[in-house]
Amino acid sequence: MLKHAKFSYDKETDKVYFSLREGPTVDSIQVNENIRVEFDEEGNIISIEISNILNMLTECLSKIVEDAIREAIKRK
Numbered sequence: 001m002l003k004h005a006k007f008s009y010d011k012e013t014d015k016v017y018f019s020l021r022e023g024p025t026v027d028s029i030q031v032n033e034n035i036r037v038e039f040d041e042e043g044n045i046i047s048i049e050i051s052n053i054l055n056m057l058t059e060c061l062s063k064i065v066e067d068a069i070r071e072a073i074k075r076k
Contacts, residue, residue: 009053018048 006019025038025046034056038047050056 014052014054016050016053018050019046020048021046 004019004022007016008019009016021040021044023040023046026041028036028038030036034051034053036049036051037045038049040046
């Protein structure tokens, strides 16, 4: 269980940061241009940082709404 899980959002940089465990970070990978994952010495995920989060959410929600509208039009 993730007893120490926390998240924060930085409005100025538009980044969300999920801290999953306490401890030092010894390695990280850049999953894509917006997502970075950090690991401890045992390979456990320590944190996940997502940049440009508002734009990502807007695009995702726009797609969901667009699909819902198309589906509603098909039903008519």
